[in-house]
Amino acid sequence: MKVFKLIIIVIVVILSACKDANVTQQPSLVTTVQTQLTKRADVTRLHEIPAVFLAENRANLSFQLSGTINQSLVKIGEHVQQNQILMSLYNPNISPALNTNMARLESIQAQIAQAQRDVARLAELRKNNSASKTAFELKETSLKDLIAQKKAVKAQISLALANQSEATIKAPFAGTIVTIDAQVGEFVRSGQVVMAIYQQDMLEVEVNLTLQLWDNISLDDNIAGIYNGEIIEFRVVELAQVADAKSHLMKVIFKLTSSIDNAVGQQVTLQFPQMYQAVYQLPLEVIVDDGINKPYIFTVVNNIAVKHYIEPLFIDNGYIVFGSDADIQNPVVIKGQSRISAGTKLQVAQ
Incomplete structure (x- = not known):
C-alpha cells in the first residue's frame, strides 16, 4: 500500500512539472x-536604349554596266565635292558602238541632203511633165526612209553616250569616302557596289522600340541622348507604322539637331521617359x-x-x-x- 501511494505521489509531481514547463515555454x-x-x-521611368550614329545621307555607289575598273581617283577617308569623278571603268563595247553610229549618222545626213535635192529637182520636172509621178513618189519615199534611219541612229548615239557617262561614278553629294570595294584592273558587274560615301555632318540614329514606347512619341518630338557624357538632342523624323514581323518592334529614326565631328559609327544612348x-x-x-x-x-x-x-x-x-x-x-x-x-x-x- 505504501509503495502504491508513493507511486501516485511521483506521478502527480511529474505532471505538475510538465504543466509548469509548458507554461514557461509557450x-x-x-x-x-x-x-x-x-x-x-x-x-x-527612364528607358535608356543604345544606338549608333549613322550618316543621314549615305550612298552605296555602283556602275550601271559591266566592265574593268581603269581609274580609282579617291582614297578611303577623303572628302569629295558633289559631282566629283570618283572612279571609271572600261567597257569595250561603248566606244565602237558610239563611233559606228556617228559614222552612220554622217553618211545618212549626206544621203538625206542628196535626196532632198533630187526631190526638189523632180518636183520642178513634174511641172513640165518631164518626170513621171512614180519616180517622184519613189524619191519622196526614199527621203522619208532616210529621215527615219537618222532618227533611229540618233537614238543609238544617245544610248551610247549614256553608257559612256555610266562608265564613270560621280559623288552624289559632298561627303567622305568610307569604303572602296573594287580596285583598278578588277572586273565588276552592273549594279555591284564599288564604294560608299557618307555625308558626315548630318547624323541620325535608327532605334527599334516596343509598341509601348513607340506609342508615347510623335513626329517632330525631341528626345534627349547621352554622348561622351554630354546631353544632346534628337528630333523624330520617321515613325514606322507596322511592327517588324520577327521582333515585333517598331522602327524609329531620329535626326541629331546639332553637329558632331567624326561621330559616324560611335555609340550614343537615347533616353525615353515613360509615365506611370x-x-x-x-x-x-x-x-x-x-x-x-x-x-x-x-x-x-x-x-x-x-x-x-x-x-x-x-x-x-x-x-x-x-x-x-x-x-x-x-x-x-x-x-x-x-x-x-x-x-x-x-x-x-x-
Whole structure:
C-alpha cells in the first residue's frame, strides 16, 4: 500500500512539472514588425536604349554596266565635292558602238541632203511633165526612209553616250569616302557596289522600340541622348507604322539637331521617359514573392497581418513600382514580414 501511494505521489509531481514547463515555454503569439504608410503617385521611368550614329545621307555607289575598273581617283577617308569623278571603268563595247553610229549618222545626213535635192529637182520636172509621178513618189519615199534611219541612229548615239557617262561614278553629294570595294584592273558587274560615301555632318540614329514606347512619341518630338557624357538632342523624323514581323518592334529614326565631328559609327544612348500614373513605390525587400503565387505585401489591419496582392511594374535602384486594384490605406509591413503570415497578430514597433 505504501509503495502504491508513493507511486501516485511521483506521478502527480511529474505532471505538475510538465504543466509548469509548458507554461514557461509557450511562445509569444504577437510578432513585432515595422510599418510605413504609402500612397499613390505618378512615377517616371527612364528607358535608356543604345544606338549608333549613322550618316543621314549615305550612298552605296555602283556602275550601271559591266566592265574593268581603269581609274580609282579617291582614297578611303577623303572628302569629295558633289559631282566629283570618283572612279571609271572600261567597257569595250561603248566606244565602237558610239563611233559606228556617228559614222552612220554622217553618211545618212549626206544621203538625206542628196535626196532632198533630187526631190526638189523632180518636183520642178513634174511641172513640165518631164518626170513621171512614180519616180517622184519613189524619191519622196526614199527621203522619208532616210529621215527615219537618222532618227533611229540618233537614238543609238544617245544610248551610247549614256553608257559612256555610266562608265564613270560621280559623288552624289559632298561627303567622305568610307569604303572602296573594287580596285583598278578588277572586273565588276552592273549594279555591284564599288564604294560608299557618307555625308558626315548630318547624323541620325535608327532605334527599334516596343509598341509601348513607340506609342508615347510623335513626329517632330525631341528626345534627349547621352554622348561622351554630354546631353544632346534628337528630333523624330520617321515613325514606322507596322511592327517588324520577327521582333515585333517598331522602327524609329531620329535626326541629331546639332553637329558632331567624326561621330559616324560611335555609340550614343537615347533616353525615353515613360509615365506611370497613380502607382505605388516601396523598397524591394517589402515584397513577398515565392515564385509560385502572385506577389503581395502585408498590411496591418486592427493589429492583424493581411495579404495585399500587387501588380509589379518595374524595379529601379532597389525600389519596386507596382499597381494595385484597391487603395492601400493601412500601414505596410516593411520589416519582419518574413516571420509572419496572414492572420498573425502584430505589434508595431514605435
